[in-house]
Amino acid sequence: QVQLVESGGGLVQAGGSLRLSCAASGSIDSIIGMGWYRQAPGKQRELVATITSTGSTNYAHSVKGRFTISSDNAKNTVYLQMNSLKPEDTAVYLCHAWNEFDYWGRGTQVTVSS
Numbered sequence: 110q111v112q113l114v115e116s117g118g119g120l121v122q123a124g125g126s127l128r129l130s131c132a133a134s135g136s137i138d139s140i141i142g143m144g145w146y147r148q149a150p151g152k153q154r155e156l157v158a159t160i161t162s163t164g165s166t167n168y169a170h171s172v173k174g175r176f177t178i179s180s181d182n183a184k185n186t187v188y189l190q191m192n193s194l195k196p197e198d199t200a201v202y203l204c205h206a207w208n209e210f211d212y213w214g215r216g217t218q219v220t221v222s223s
Contacts, residue, residue: 111135111212113204118217121194125221129189131204131214139208143187145178147200147219157202158189172198194221 117129131143144159144167158178159167166178177190191198199221204214 111137111140111206111208113206113212113214115202115204115214115217118202118219120220120222123194123196123221123223125194126190126192127194127219129191129202129204129217129219131187131189133185133187133206136208137185140206141208143180143204143206145187145189145202146205147198147202148216149200152200154203159205160187191219194219196221196223 112134114132115129117127119127121127140162142159142161145157146154147157148154155169157169157172158176160178160180168176175193180187198219200219201216202219203216206212
């Protein structure tokens, strides 16, 4: 089992920045990769960014160049640095980890005002 706890969401003006954190605990040695998804009201959950245990990263086209995913293995934490935020980035951001199973955090709200 893997437990994920997100933090760092909040309210920010357009053009601003936020950093999300996701702390993992439990069977962390089995994790193949971690990432962030987001879900806005009335919309489907969408991939934002992922990072594997080998450091490979992947980004949604809509956030490329603005968001950066990174990991601190010593702290078992994955970060999402979000710059140049836009109102359309408003959503609940959920941390995801996977091995042979999928694990989800409860999410953290990010609201970008125009």
